[in-house]
Structure formats: C-alpha cells, structure tokens
Amino acid sequence: MLLFIIFSIFFSFDNVLLITLDTTRKDYINEKFSPFLYNFSKNSLSFENCRTPVPLTLPAHTSILTGLYPKKHKVRNNSSYRLNDKIKTIQEILKEKGFKTASFVSSFVLNKSYNLSKGFDLYDDELLENYDKKDFEMEERKAEDTAKRAINFLKKNKDEKIFLWVHFFDPHYPYLNHKEAPDGFSNYEKEIYYMDIYLKKVVEEFLKERDGLIVIVGDHGEALGEHGEETHGVFLYDCVLRVPLIIKNTKENTGKKIFENVSLIDIFPTILDFLKIKIPENVDGISLFKKIEKRNFYFESFLPSESFGWATPFSIFDGKYKFIFLPKKEIYDLEKDPKEEKNLIEKERKKAKDLFDLLQKEYTIKYEPREKLNLSIEDSKKLESLGYFSGSKPSEKDPKDLIWVVKALEEGKKFAEEKNYEKAKEIFSKILKGNPENYPALIQYGTVLREENDLDGALEIFKKARALNPTFIHSRFNLATIYFEKNNLKDAEDEFLKIIDLLPSFSESYFYLVRIYLQKNDIKRAKDIIEKAKENVKKDANLYFFEGLICARNSEFEKAIYLFENSLKYNPNYFDAKFNLAQSYYKFGKKELALKNFEESLNLNQNFPQIYLIIASIYLYDFENIEKAKEYFNLFLQKFPSHPEASNVKEILNSF
Structure with missing residues (x-):
C-alpha cells in the first residue's frame, strides 16, 4: 500500500536542523543502544526502509545535500573526488532565501577540499580537539566537541532563520571505548550510545527557541562481519545500505512508522517542500510529504575498484528484489530474505535479466570516474587511518572472492607499525600474488622495504605502483625521495616536477627541488621554484625557511635573516631554521646574535656535534673566552667521545 503523508499543521517554518549519523545501522536505533533517538522517533515520522545510494561517507552526504544519485553528482568515492561548483546544494538554495547556513562536520572525509562547504556561511571542519594521539591516530572530532560547537552556534543565532547541518562520525571504524556506555556493549555499540547522548543535547538546544524541521539520518551502515565484510564500502548488502531516517515537524507531536522504501536522495526535496521552495527539476529524489510512489532504487560503490583493483558493484532494487551486478551476479528477495543469504540467480534468471536491463538503461554498469582530486601523502594517510585506501584501477575480479584482502591489509599495516617487517612482507606478498x-x-x-633500508627493492615496488596508476602521488613521491637519498638527482628532479604538475599544492616537492638545485649550485632555478611554491602553497615555516636557504647560499644574509626569523614565527622549535639563522647572523657580522642563536639551536637539538664545536670556536676565537670554549669542547667530548674530531678537540684542550 502506498502512503500519502500530510502533517496536520503544515506551515512554512523557518528553521531546519539536519543531523547525519555516520556508519549507523538502522537496527541499532533501539531503546538499548540509542535511547534518545528511539524515543524521539516515536513522536516523529520514522522511515523503516531508507537506504543510501552508496555506502561511503562523502558520496552519501553529497546525495543528501544535492538530491542526486552519484551518477549525476559525480562524487563516487571518498578520497579523490570533489563536488563540481555547478551542482546546486540545498544550503546554496536556502542561503539565497535568506537562511544563515552553518555546518559542523566531524571527519577529515568531509573537509572543505571536497567542496560540500559551498553555500555554508560557516563550515566548521576543525578536528583533533583535546585528543591523545596515541589513542586516536585519525582525524576525527568526537560527538562531545562537535555538539558543543553546534550548540554554541544555536545560542549565538537565536534571532536568525537557520539551516544547520551537524555531522557525527563516532560509530565509524576504528571504534573507541566510551565510559559513558554500559558495560557489556561492544565498542561499536558504545559509539552509538555515546553519539546518542550528544545528539540529544543538540536537538534539545534547537527546540528551546525554534520551530521547524528536524531531519536525522544515517549516511550508511556497517557490515560488522556480515558477508565477510568488517566495515563498509565493498558490498551493496542492506547491512551497509539501510539507515535510520527520522523527520520531525516541531509543531507535531504524533509519530508514525513509514514502511515504504525511500532514499537519502529524498531529503533534499523533502526539506524544500516543507519550506514551500520550488524543487529543481533535475533532482532524483522525491518529497516525502507527497505520495510515495513505487520506484526503483540504485546503488553503487567505486571503492572496490579504486582501492583494490576489483570489479565495481552496481545494484537495483524494485521494492522486492535486489539485483547486484558483479562478475558473479546476485539477486535476493528482500521480503523473504532480508539478510540476503540466499542468492536466487539460478532460480530467478528472468527477473535478474529484467533488472539488469533496467539497471543498464536507467542508471549504469560502467565505472566512470569524474571530477577527481589528487591527494597529498598526508591526506592519503588520514584516509587510510579510516580504512579508505586508493590508487588502484578496476578489473573483473569479484570482491566476493577477495574480501579477505581488506582485513589482510589492516593486519599487514599493524605488523609494519610494530616493526615486525618479516610478517608484514609475508602478508603483502600473499595479497599481491x-x-x-x-x-x-x-x-x-x-x-616496509624502505624501512628495512632496501632502497633498490623499494624502488622496484614503487615503480610497479606508478605504472599501475601514474596520476597518484604516493608512488611518485616515494620514488622521488629514494632517488634523492641515492643521489640520483636527475630522476629525483623529474619525479618531483611531475608531482607538482599533478598536485601544485603539494609543498614538499618544491622544497626537495630547492635542495636539488642548491646541490647543483643552480641558484636561479632554486629561486624560480620557490616563487612557484609561493603561488601554490600556503605560507608556513618551510616556505620561509627554504627561501631563506636560497638567499643564504647567494650571500644575501640580511634577507636570509628576515626569512629564517619568519620561519621561526610559524614554528619556534624549527631546528634547521634556528641553526641557519645563527649561521646567517655570523656571516653578516652579528656575532653576538649568532652565538645566542647557536646556543638556542643546541637547546633544540643536543645530538648535532657540529653545534658544540661552532659555539666553542666562537667563544675561543671571536670572544677570546677560553673558559666558555673549554666548557663546550668538554661537552662535545662527553657526548661524542668516538667522533672523528675528538682527537683534535683533545689537542686544543691540552694546549690551554
């Protein structure tokens, strides 16, 4: 039976609160794990069969904010995709209508570089507040901190009509143990429970001063071992697709469970319809305040192909049967088999063929990446800490046959971090075989080979990775830095220049090139590359330091001093900047300042033998202070008794 949903009081209220719950399964919204949300849903519209079109954070949220399937908005995966400026988001529409728009997101996966920030007056993606890195080695903000910031925004903007999006990331892997949750819960369950506490605080603050619409929705689920998948992103089963969706008109205090099938793409038109704003014609979703017609739903995930080099899964669901397109095709009757345990492909060949034809005609079965964004090494590592790898190209390997690789990669990484390199190599070799x-x-x-100082072996492996995907920075940067370490400056230069072509904002390549050109004594090219860096990377300690290095090499000591001092303003503990500042002062004739900065350099790094000798020599030859010179010569001998210069230092001391 189809449903026609009408609120008994249906006015155009000004305020909208959208809360997205990362990695939240529908079946975990219950009295035990999420008591607030469970009770809140009783007086709201609770959609029991809402699915995400893609089980990945960035593309799922892009669908929420645009009302489009990934095929249209072109953000197909986390990591290297960026929303096109031409695609209209709900926050842009509401901003044009006079809304103050704000967002508080809790993961690096949604940071500004992916362009979901467009249309928000405030996009708060500042992360890692009050965290202990050894316990929390990923870029995430806990619900407590995100809620605190969102509540502060609500308190400061009581007289504004607002569209506020709050994103909680806590249930995402790796799962933390929260003392707020009862004993006996798994860490995933504790994350849900903990998030629920702060979700409640945001909703209650919104309700203090405002009427309007509250939408609470999951972006995707979590497999938790079902179908062999530990987390999400590889398969298109309902454990990762089915999510909670709760919609509350604050003027209504009655609740209802809605069993019709709906999608994340319906949130965009539903909010606009509630506010009586015209819904754009190109939107894929429908307003859930209108009659919910029977329709087909489409699902995809580019993660298997782009992370692991496997086939790309696509799926279509007609309300009863779900067909999954992979080399080994699948079809399930979700009415009789909601856990998708019985593949009916032999029994339902005609139905599978019909759904395949519809999927091909109405959606796609082609891997077609667009709007890609190259990532720096640092950003890639942040995503890897969340379990998102990238860089592979698709093949016809079925993910069902290789799902063990996902867990093996994590195990190999863990062994490598523990410096158990033999075990790590064994696992990675097995995967690559x-x-x-x-x-x-x-x-x-x-x-791992590089950590073992097997530079030749590492070179061969990184060359294979570069051949597999020449546009990815990871392999090229590793190749370039190994060439540099081996003093193969020509090949190093070529790789660093290619990296700059691919990712002009990747600062480390410029700074390696400065070192290369200074080694070649090519001051002009060093200056040219630092000017290019100033056009493409933000000012920081390194940018000032390397420009200072060029000036010092070119005997422009006054300018070098200015640049090194600016570098130290960004990073007061930057040893190289402090040491080169001291050298520049000395060569510029400011020997008191040189001595002061050399001594401060020693405080930053007491394991650099040359500083002790420089300070002792300045005291001896420039200030004729034999006692201070002896003090530093003796410190040198205590610290480095086997140093090649030790015998010369002893001769100097014996001569006093």
Missing part, C-alpha cells in the same frame, strides 16, 4: 593490481598493497610493501 593473488591481486597484483592492488595499489595499497604495493605501497605498503614498498614502505
């Missing part, structure tokens, strides 16, 4: 186009396994294997 059956899955040679697995880019992350190649990168991890090459990194």
Whole structure:
C-alpha cells in the first residue's frame, strides 16, 4: 500500500536542523543502544526502509545535500573526488532565501577540499580537539566537541532563520571505548550510545527557541562481519545500505512508522517542500510529504575498484528484489530474505535479466570516474587511518572472492607499525600474488622495504605502483625521495616536477627541488621554484625557511635573516631554521646574535656535534673566552667521545 503523508499543521517554518549519523545501522536505533533517538522517533515520522545510494561517507552526504544519485553528482568515492561548483546544494538554495547556513562536520572525509562547504556561511571542519594521539591516530572530532560547537552556534543565532547541518562520525571504524556506555556493549555499540547522548543535547538546544524541521539520518551502515565484510564500502548488502531516517515537524507531536522504501536522495526535496521552495527539476529524489510512489532504487560503490583493483558493484532494487551486478551476479528477495543469504540467480534468471536491463538503461554498469582530486601523502594517510585506501584501477575480479584482502591489509599495516617487517612482507606478498593490481598493497610493501633500508627493492615496488596508476602521488613521491637519498638527482628532479604538475599544492616537492638545485649550485632555478611554491602553497615555516636557504647560499644574509626569523614565527622549535639563522647572523657580522642563536639551536637539538664545536670556536676565537670554549669542547667530548674530531678537540684542550 502506498502512503500519502500530510502533517496536520503544515506551515512554512523557518528553521531546519539536519543531523547525519555516520556508519549507523538502522537496527541499532533501539531503546538499548540509542535511547534518545528511539524515543524521539516515536513522536516523529520514522522511515523503516531508507537506504543510501552508496555506502561511503562523502558520496552519501553529497546525495543528501544535492538530491542526486552519484551518477549525476559525480562524487563516487571518498578520497579523490570533489563536488563540481555547478551542482546546486540545498544550503546554496536556502542561503539565497535568506537562511544563515552553518555546518559542523566531524571527519577529515568531509573537509572543505571536497567542496560540500559551498553555500555554508560557516563550515566548521576543525578536528583533533583535546585528543591523545596515541589513542586516536585519525582525524576525527568526537560527538562531545562537535555538539558543543553546534550548540554554541544555536545560542549565538537565536534571532536568525537557520539551516544547520551537524555531522557525527563516532560509530565509524576504528571504534573507541566510551565510559559513558554500559558495560557489556561492544565498542561499536558504545559509539552509538555515546553519539546518542550528544545528539540529544543538540536537538534539545534547537527546540528551546525554534520551530521547524528536524531531519536525522544515517549516511550508511556497517557490515560488522556480515558477508565477510568488517566495515563498509565493498558490498551493496542492506547491512551497509539501510539507515535510520527520522523527520520531525516541531509543531507535531504524533509519530508514525513509514514502511515504504525511500532514499537519502529524498531529503533534499523533502526539506524544500516543507519550506514551500520550488524543487529543481533535475533532482532524483522525491518529497516525502507527497505520495510515495513505487520506484526503483540504485546503488553503487567505486571503492572496490579504486582501492583494490576489483570489479565495481552496481545494484537495483524494485521494492522486492535486489539485483547486484558483479562478475558473479546476485539477486535476493528482500521480503523473504532480508539478510540476503540466499542468492536466487539460478532460480530467478528472468527477473535478474529484467533488472539488469533496467539497471543498464536507467542508471549504469560502467565505472566512470569524474571530477577527481589528487591527494597529498598526508591526506592519503588520514584516509587510510579510516580504512579508505586508493590508487588502484578496476578489473573483473569479484570482491566476493577477495574480501579477505581488506582485513589482510589492516593486519599487514599493524605488523609494519610494530616493526615486525618479516610478517608484514609475508602478508603483502600473499595479497599481491593473488591481486597484483592492488595499489595499497604495493605501497605498503614498498614502505616496509624502505624501512628495512632496501632502497633498490623499494624502488622496484614503487615503480610497479606508478605504472599501475601514474596520476597518484604516493608512488611518485616515494620514488622521488629514494632517488634523492641515492643521489640520483636527475630522476629525483623529474619525479618531483611531475608531482607538482599533478598536485601544485603539494609543498614538499618544491622544497626537495630547492635542495636539488642548491646541490647543483643552480641558484636561479632554486629561486624560480620557490616563487612557484609561493603561488601554490600556503605560507608556513618551510616556505620561509627554504627561501631563506636560497638567499643564504647567494650571500644575501640580511634577507636570509628576515626569512629564517619568519620561519621561526610559524614554528619556534624549527631546528634547521634556528641553526641557519645563527649561521646567517655570523656571516653578516652579528656575532653576538649568532652565538645566542647557536646556543638556542643546541637547546633544540643536543645530538648535532657540529653545534658544540661552532659555539666553542666562537667563544675561543671571536670572544677570546677560553673558559666558555673549554666548557663546550668538554661537552662535545662527553657526548661524542668516538667522533672523528675528538682527537683534535683533545689537542686544543691540552694546549690551554
């Protein structure tokens, strides 16, 4: 039976609160794990069969904010996709209508670089507040901190009509143990419980001063071991697709469970319809305040192809049957088999063929990446800490046959972090034997070889990774830095220049090139590359330091001093900047300032033998202070008794 949903009081209220719950399964919204949300849903519209079109954070949220399937908005995966400026978001529409728009997101996966920030007056993606890195080695903000910031925004903007999006990331892997949750819960369950506490605080603050619409929705679920998948992103089963969706008109105090099938793409038109704003014609979703017609739903995930080099899964669901397109095709009757345990492909061949034809005609079965964004090494590592790898290219390998690789990659990484390199190499070799186009396994294997100082072996592995995906920075940067370490400056230069072409904002490549040109005594090219860096990277300690290095090499000591001092303003503990500042002062004739800065350099790094000798020599020859000179010569001998200069220092001391 189809449903026609009408609120008994249906006015155009000004305020909208959208709360998205990352990695939240529908079946975990219950009295035990999420008591607030469970009770809140009783007086709201609770959609029991809402699914995400893609089980990944960035593309799922893009669908929420645009009302479009990934095929249209082109953000197909986390990591290297960026929303096109031409695609209209709900926050842009509401901003044009006079709303103050704000967002508080809790993960690096949604930071400004992916362009979901467009249309928000405030986009708060500042992370890592009050965290202990050894316990929390990823870029995430806990619900407590995100809620605090969102509540502060609500308190400061009581007289504004607002569209506020709050994103909680806590249930995402890796799962933390929260003392707020009862004993006996798994860490995933504790994350849900903990998030529920702060979700409640945001909703209650919104309700103090405002009427309007509250939408609470999951972006995707979590497999938790079902179908062999530990987390999400590889398969298109309902454990990762089915999410909670709760919609509350604050003027209504009655609740209802809605069993019709709906999608995240319906949130955009539903909010606009509630506010009586015209819904754009190109939107894929429908307003849930209108009659919910029977329709087909489409699902996809580019993660298997782009992370591991496997086939790309696509799926279509007609309300009863779900067909999954992969090399080994699947079809399930979700009415009789909601856990998708019985593949009916032999029994339902005609139905599978019909759904396949519809999927091909109405959606796609083609891997077609667009609007990609190259990532720096640092950003790639942040995503890897969340379990998102990248760099591979698709093949016809079925993810069902290789799902073990996902867990193996994590195990190999763990062994590498523990410096158990033999075990790590064993795991990565096993992965590559059956899955040679697995880019992350190649990168991890090459990194282990490099840690073992097997530079030649690492070079060969990183070359294979570069051949697999020439546009990804990871392999090229590793190749370039190994060439640099081996003093193969020509190949190093070529790789660093290519990296700059691919990712002009990647600062480290410029700074390596400065070192290369200074080694070649090519001051002009060093200056040219630092000017290019100033056009493409933000000012920081390194940018000032390397420009200062060029000036010092060119005997422009006054300018070098200015640049090194600016570098130290950004990073007061930057040893290289402090040491080169001291050298520049000395060469510029400011010997008191030189001595002061050399001594401060020693406080930053007491394991650099040359500083002791420089300070002692300045005291001896420039200030004729024999006692201070002896003090530093003796410190040198205590610290470095086997140093090649030790015998010369002893002769100097014996001469006093």
